[in-house]
Every structure is written in C-alpha cells, then in structure tokens.
Amino acid sequence: MAPALAMFAANAVFPLLYALDVSVRNYQLLIPVPPQFVGLANYAQVLADPLFWSSVEVTLWFIAAVVFLQLPAALGLALLFAGLPRWAGVAVTVLLVPTIIAPSVVGFQWAQIYNYQFGPLNYLLGLLGLGHPVWTASPTLALPSLIAIDFWEWTPFLVLLLFAGLSALPQDILEAARVDGSSWPQIFWRIMLPLLRPVIGIALLLRVLMSFKTFDIIYILTAGGPGAATENLAYYTYIQGFRYFNLGYASALAIIQLIVVAVLAKALIGLTRRPGLASAS
Amino acid sequence: MNRTMLPGPAISRRGVLGAGLSMLALGADPRRGAAAMPVHIECDAGQNELPFQWQASALEAKYGLTPDMVSLPFVGQYEKLVTDLTSRSDAYDVLVFPPYFLGDFQALGFLRELDQYFSILDPQLADYLPVYRDPVIKRGGKTYALMFDGDLLQVCYRTDLFGDPKEQAAFKQKYGQDLAVPTTWADFMKVAEFFTRPPGLYGTAFYAQRGFCYAWFVNIFAGLGGRWFDDKMNPGIKSDVGYQALSLLVEMKKYAPPNILQIDYPTLNQVFLDGSTALVVQWDDLPLKCENPAMSKVVGKSGFAPCPQRSYMPYSRVMAVSAFSKNPEDAYKVAAHMQLPDVGITYVYDPECGEDPYRESYLKASAVKNHLGQPTMSAAAAANYVDAIRGGLKAGYPELSIPGAPRYIDILDLYVNQALAGSLTPKAALDACAGEWASITAAEGQDRIAKAYADWVDSFHKVGLTY
Numbered sequence: 001m002a003p004a005l006a007m008f009a010a011n012a013v014f015p016l017l018y019a020l021d022v023s024v025r026n027y028q029l030l031i032p033v034p035p036q037f038v039g040l041a042n043y044a045q046v047l048a049d050p051l052f053w054s055s056v057e058v059t060l061w062f063i064a065a066v067v068f069l070q071l072p073a074a075l076g077l078a079l080l081f082a083g084l085p086r087w088a089g090v091a092v093t094v095l096l097v098p099t100i101i102a103p104s105v106v107g108f109q110w111a112q113i114y115n116y117q118f119g120p121l122n123y124l125l126g127l128l129g130l131g132h133p134v135w136t137a138s139p140t141l142a143l144p145s146l147i148a149i150d151f152w153e154w155t156p157f158l159v160l161l162l163f164a165g166l167s168a169l170p171q172d173i174l175e176a177a178r179v180d181g182s183s184w185p186q187i188f189w190r191i192m193l194p195l196l197r198p199v200i201g202i203a204l205l206l207r208v209l210m211s212f213k214t215f216d217i218i219y220i221l222t223a224g225g226p227g228a229a230t231e232n233l234a235y236y237t238y239i240q241g242f243r244y245f246n247l248g249y250a251s252a253l254a255i256i257q258l259i260v261v262a263v264l265a266k267a268l269i270g271l272t273r274r275p276g277l278a279s280a281s
Numbered sequence: 282m283n284r285t286m287l288p289g290p291a292i293s294r295r296g297v298l299g300a301g302l303s304m305l306a307l308g309a310d311p312r313r314g315a316a317a318m319p320v321h322i323e324c325d326a327g328q329n330e331l332p333f334q335w336q337a338s339a340l341e342a343k344y345g346l347t348p349d350m351v352s353l354p355f356v357g358q359y360e361k362l363v364t365d366l367t368s369r370s371d372a373y374d375v376l377v378f379p380p381y382f383l384g385d386f387q388a389l390g391f392l393r394e395l396d397q398y399f400s401i402l403d404p405q406l407a408d409y410l411p412v413y414r415d416p417v418i419k420r421g422g423k424t425y426a427l428m429f430d431g432d433l434l435q436v437c438y439r440t441d442l443f444g445d446p447k448e449q450a451a452f453k454q455k456y457g458q459d460l461a462v463p464t465t466w467a468d469f470m471k472v473a474e475f476f477t478r479p480p481g482l483y484g485t486a487f488y489a490q491r492g493f494c495y496a497w498f499v500n501i502f503a504g505l506g507g508r509w510f511d512d513k514m515n516p517g518i519k520s521d522v523g524y525q526a527l528s529l530l531v532e533m534k535k536y537a538p539p540n541i542l543q544i545d546y547p548t549l550n551q552v553f554l555d556g557s558t559a560l561v562v563q564w565d566d567l568p569l570k571c572e573n574p575a576m577s578k579v580v581g582k583s584g585f586a587p588c589p590q591r592s593y594m595p596y597s598r599v600m601a602v603s604a605f606s607k608n609p610e611d612a613y614k615v616a617a618h619m620q621l622p623d624v625g626i627t628y629v630y631d632p633e634c635g636e637d638p639y640r641e642s643y644l645k646a647s648a649v650k651n652h653l654g655q656p657t658m659s660a661a662a663a664a665n666y667v668d669a670i671r672g673g674l675k676a677g678y679p680e681l682s683i684p685g686a687p688r689y690i691d692i693l694d695l696y697v698n699q700a701l702a703g704s705l706t707p708k709a710a711l712d713a714c715a716g717e718w719a720s721i722t723a724a725e726g727q728d729r730i731a732k733a734y735a736d737w738v739d740s741f742h743k744v745g746l747t748y
Contacts, residue, residue, distance in 0.1 A: 016529030137542035
C-alpha cells in the first residue's frame with residue numbers, strides 16, 4: 001500500500017500541488033527576478049484576457065463537433081457494421097487507420113490536402129467549378145477545416161467503442177422485442193440506445209477529454225491562426241508556457257482547465273450509469 | 282532535433298584510446314594530435330546549415346575540429362533553446378540564432394563574452410557594416426556574438442513589366458505619373474493596384490502568415506516614421522502612423538493572391554519566381570534566387586531596390602558561444618572562422634543558402650559568387666543588387682533587440698495577423714497589442730527595459746542610423 005501511495009503522490013499529487021504553487025506566483029522564466037507570491041492575480045488576469053475567452057470558444061467548437069457530429073456519425077457507422085455479419089471486423093479495422101497514424105503525420109498529410117495551389121482537394125473542386133477555397137488561411141474556414149480533420153482522425157475510434165458496445169448487447173432482449181412486433185426505430189430508441197448508454201458515456205468522456213487537448217493539428221496546420229481563429233485552450237497554454245515562458249500565468253490556465261475538465265468528466269461519468277429496466281421498457 | 286556529423290577523418294576506437302593513453306602518460310594535452318571533441322553547432326534546419334557543411338573540411342584542416350550540426354526547427358527555435366539553456370544543457374557549443382534573441386540570452390547568462398577569445402583568431406570586426414556591428418553583436422560594449430547573416434527587406438520587381446512602354450502609358454493615363462519603382466508607400470499601393478490582373482498576375486504579395494507578418498507591417502511603419510517606443514517606453518504602434526501602416530498592409534491584400542494569409546517565406550519566393558507577381562518586398566536573398574535558372578522563371582527580368590523610405594532589417598543570424606559549452610575555445614574558432622572575410626564571401630551570395638552580406642568588403646558587384654566561386658548573376662544584375670543593399674542599409678530600420686524582444690514581437694505578430702484575418706480593425710489590433718506590450722514592460726521592469734532600450738537606440742545613433 002505504502003509504495004503505491006508514494007507512487008501516486010510522486011506522479012499525481014506533487015505535480016498538481018507544484019502547478020498550484022506556481023499559479024499563484026508571478027513566475028516568468030525569462031525575467032531574472034525571483035518569483036513572488038501574487039495570490040489569485042494570475043487567475044483574475046486569465047479571466048479578463050480576451051485571448052483566453054476566444055480560446056475557450058475554439059475549444060467549445062471542438063467539443064460541440066464531438067458531441068453533435070462525431071458521435072451520431074460513429075453510431076450510424078457502428079450500426080451499419082453491426083449489420084454486416086461477415087466483414088464487420090475487417091471494416092472496423094480499415095476504418096481505424098486514421099486513428100493509428102501519428103498525429104504529426106496527419107497534420108502534414110492534411111496540410112498537403114488543403115494546399116491552396118497544389119492540394120488534391122482544390123484540384124477536384126476546380127474540376128467541378130467550385131473555386132479554390134483557402135482552407136486553413138481563411139478566418140471562417142480554418143476552424144471547420146481543423147474540425148474536419150479531427151472528425152476524420154477520431155470518429156473511427158468512436159465507431160470501434162460503439163461497435164464493441166453493440167456487439168455486446170443481449171441478443172435475447174432484442175429478439176424478444178422483434179417477436180413482440182416492435183419496429184426498428186422502437187428497438188433502437190427504447191432498447192438499444194438505453195443499453196448502450198454506458199458505452200456512449202465512456203466514448204464521450206474519452207473524446208471530450210481528448211478534444212480539450214487537441215494540439216498537433218493546430219500546431220502544424222495553422223499555428224493558432226489566422227489571428228487567433230484556431231487557438232484553443234491547449235495551444236494558448238502552450239504559447240504562454242513555452243513561447244513566453246510565463247509559467248505563473250500558464251499554470252493558472254492549466255488549473256482552470258483542470259477544474260473545467262473535472263466538472264465535465266463528472267457529468268459524463270453520470271451518463272455511464274446503466275439505466276434500470278423500467279426506463280428501457 | 283536532427284543531428285548530422287559532418288564528414289571527417291576516419292578514426293578507430295583503438296587508435297583514439299591508444300593515442301589518449303600514451304599522451305596522458307607523457308603528460309601531453311590529449312587533444313593535440315588527436316581528433317578534438319566534436320563542436321556542436323545549433324542552427325535552424327535547412328538551407329542555413331549549408332555554409333557549415335561547405336566549410337567542414339576547412340575547419341578540420343585548419344583547426345582539427347569536427348563540426349556536428351544540431352538542427353532545430355525554424356519555428357520553435359526560441360522555445361527549444363530557452364528550455365535547453367535554462368536547464369544548463371551542454372548540447373550546443375555554437376548557437377546560431379537571430380539577434381532579437383540576444384537581449385534575453387545575454388540578460389539570462391546563456392552566452393559567453395567573446396572578446397576574451399579574440400587573441401585566438403581575430404574576427405576582423407572593423408570590416409563589419411556599422412549597422413551590424415555595435416547595435417547587433419554587442420551589449421554594454423562587450424561582444425556576445427559574431428555575424429552569420431545580415432538580413433534586410435528589399436523590393437524585387439519585374440523589369441519587363443516596368444519597362445514595357447504599353448504598361449508605362451497605361452499607368453500614366455490612370456495615375457497621371459510615370460511608372461517607376463515606388464519610393465513611397467502611396468506609390469507602392471498604386472503600382473500594386475495597377476498590376477493586379479488575376480488570376481495570371483497579382484500586384485504584390487507579402488509574408489502574411491503568422492510568424493513574420495509583423496515584419497511587413499514594421500517595414501511600412503518604419504517608412505512612415507514610426508518608432509518602436511518613445512523614451513518612456515510608450516508603444517509607438519498605438520499612433521496614427523501605426524494605424525495607417527497596418528491599414529495599408531490590410532489594403533494590400535486586395536492586390537495579392539487569394540491565399541495571401543498562407544504566404545510565408547518560401548511561398549513568397551515562389552510567387553515572385555514563378556512570374557505571377559509584379560513586385561514584392563522580401564528578404565534580400567531573393568534576388569540571388571531570381572537569377573538562378575534552376576529556381577526562377579524571371580531570370581533577367583528582375584530588378585532590386587530599397588524599400589520605400591526605410592528598409593526594415595528583420596531576423597538576421599548571429600553565432601554565439603554557449604555559456605554551458607565544455608568546448609568554448611573550439612566553439613569560438615568555428616564562429617570566428619565562419620565570418621572571416623574570405624570565408625563569409627563564399628556563402629553570402631550563394632542562392633542555395635539564405636545568408637546575406639554583413640561586411641563592407643562584400644558590397645561589390647564582383648563579389649557576387651557562390652561557394653564554388655561561380656558568378657551567381659550577371660554583372661549588371663549584381664551591380665543593381667549590391668546597390669539596392671547599400672541603399673537599404675543607409676536607411677535601415679533595426680529589429681527590436683532588448684530583453685523581452687521575442688515576446689514583444691510575437692504579440693505584435695499575433696495582432697497584425699488578427700487585423701489581416703479581419704477579426705480586428707487595425708486600430709483595435711494595435712491598441713490591444715500596445716496594452717500587451719505595456720504588460721510585458723511592466724513585468725520586465727520599466728526602468729530596466731527603458732535603460733536597455735535607450736542603450737540600444739544609442740548604439741545605432743552612434744553608427745549614423747536615423748531613428
């Protein structure tokens with residue numbers, strides 16, 4: 001027990017306490033003066049910082065895309081694959097390829113696809129007479145372009161989880177519903193979806209936490225630009241911590257994120273509780 | 282990080298061990314007569330490493346040194362260096378970086394003073410162009426770096442278009458003045474507008490991507506008479522001159538290719554070299570590429586001139602010796618050798634790399650040759666090019682180089698990019714940036730920064746630069 005506690009303290013508690021300590025100091029690595037205690041000044045500064053709020057907005061767009069685009073699409077694909085008795089495993093494996101490619105490679109690959117002059121996407125659009133959009137350099141298109149990459153890269157991961165969940169559903173209950181004359185929509189909404197709730201909860205929990213930390217594609221494709229149009233919280237924290245070496249401020253940003261993520265995680269964990277039979281009837 | 286051990290003599294482990302043991306037994310310096318430890322040279326990856334590779338055999342032959350290139354990504358170089366040097370890493374002996382890092386690096390004790398090594402190899406600083414000498418490589422009268430690359434923004438324009446009588450007549454009819462290389466920003470805008478004929482030809486293009494778009498703003502700001510700060514460290518960008526300069530840059534987007542916000546250094550080269558742009562402001566290594574048939578469709582059709590009114594000198598590169606180097610004398614030898622007059626001349630006019638002249642002795646048309654000794658452009662183009670550099674340097678506008686400079690500049694770049702992206706008006710962007718600058722100044726210490734800024738301004742007043 002004691003070694004386990006020591007490991008936990010070293011790996012989780014100490015870094016957290018250290019980050020808390022730094023977040024209440026004006027710790028700037030590049031200024032040769034000792035850091036001083038400033039109380040909650042860094043937190044107040046973060047909350048008054050327009051770039052913080054714009055990065056929150058960008059982060060929320062990524063999360064919204066997970067909930068409203070990736071999850072429904074993944075559920076649809078998982079249902080489709082569940083209906084394929086023979087090749088479902090192969091199909092899911094092939095679909096997983098984007099998820100297993102190194103994120104930096106994904107970034108470079110999409111940088112080529114989105115290239116204004118030489119990219120295959122604009123070439124095809126040009127053939128169709130649809131113009132040549134400036135995908136990652138347009139203030140309006142840059143964020144949707146990154147969200148599209150995130151969709152391509154991570155939807156298969158959701159498909160995998162949901163497909164596993166669907167495969168594990170008790171077949172006798174589904175069969176009984178069919179025998180009783182339930183239509184497919186009734187079976188889906190009243191039986192499958194409630195039974196899948198824990199899996200959906202876990203899938204959402206994992207993806208929401210991951211999308212909070214989206215960094216690679218932003219770093220490679222847009223560097224947060226144009227302007228701050230694609231600068232999310234993770235990237236903004238990186239800028240403050242590793243470009244400006246403003247460690248107190250970056251730590252305050254990190255602690256605020258930790259609190260938000262913890263609250264979100266708590267809410268999503270609630271989703272994972274399997275409902276009683278009554279709600280499925 | 283990519284490491285490349287440059288070619289050197291083959292040495293067996295047994296040989297080194299045997300020689301080392303016998304020398305130690307004799308009480309001799311084990312480094313004499315045997316290969317010295319490698320000198321780790323940090324440089325941004327790509328074309329700027331080439332001069333070190335070209336000089337590798339000379340470094341070995343003259344000094345018995347084995348150069349070892351440590352390549353860092355161009356974007357993120359500052360973060361990487363600060364992270365490593367803060368932890369007192371000895372991974373680098375020679376540091377190659379832009380001078381705007383120098384204020385921070387010197388203040389944080391990352392660099393060795395170089396004056397103490399001058400007796401080993403005279404760096405011949407008297408031949409430096411004054412603007413690159415005291416203001417760039419010295420702080421408080423002490424030398425902390427040696428030049429490697431003297432950067433300057435310059436106008437490159439299409440002589441075939443400017444010299445075409447039909448174009449000249451059409452321009453005169455439209456604007457009531459002769460078509461000429463612009464010497465004011467108002468004229469620059471007219472010329473850019475005139476030649477905008479999409480999709481085949483655009484009037485101009487500029488570096489509008491996040492990272493260096495600030496430099497194209499500062500270039501206009503300087504030409505209109507702007508200053509980084511006043512004597513009390515109030516930001517100069519929060520002024521009518523600042524708003525006007527940024528408004529001009531935003532307006533310039535109308536005369537540029539549609540993907541302007543994606544244009545960076547190589548793309549800016551490309552849109553001029555492929556003949557799709559009439560004139561651009563770019564770093565002064567573009568002319569060398571213009572006249573290289575392997576790179577350019579505009580060979581013999583390009584002219585070069587200083588920027589309107591003032592020419593901003595963003596970036597450049599210097600070589601310094603890390604304070605944490607275990608091999609500082611050899612590191613100094615590498616840095617000093619690379620900038621000697623007869624060595625620097627072999628790379629500052631080579632189109633394969635990105636280095637530009639920084640010595641008075643380099644500014645002659647006959648010197649415009651590559652590292653193999655071949656002329657890199659015609660005599661007439663070379664004369665035009667050298668004259669443009671000389672003219673630009675006369676009205677050079679220095680890159681900010683005080684403690685905190687990387688943060689001042691990065692914040693400025695962010696807000697200029699926001700204005701270019703249309704998310705903020707020029708005034709709102711510069712006002713917000715000025716607020717951030719005031720915070721940086723306060724955090725750095727108002728008096729300390731004001732003193733550093735005054736010293737820095739004084740250093741280029743002393744070399745005759747107007748500011």
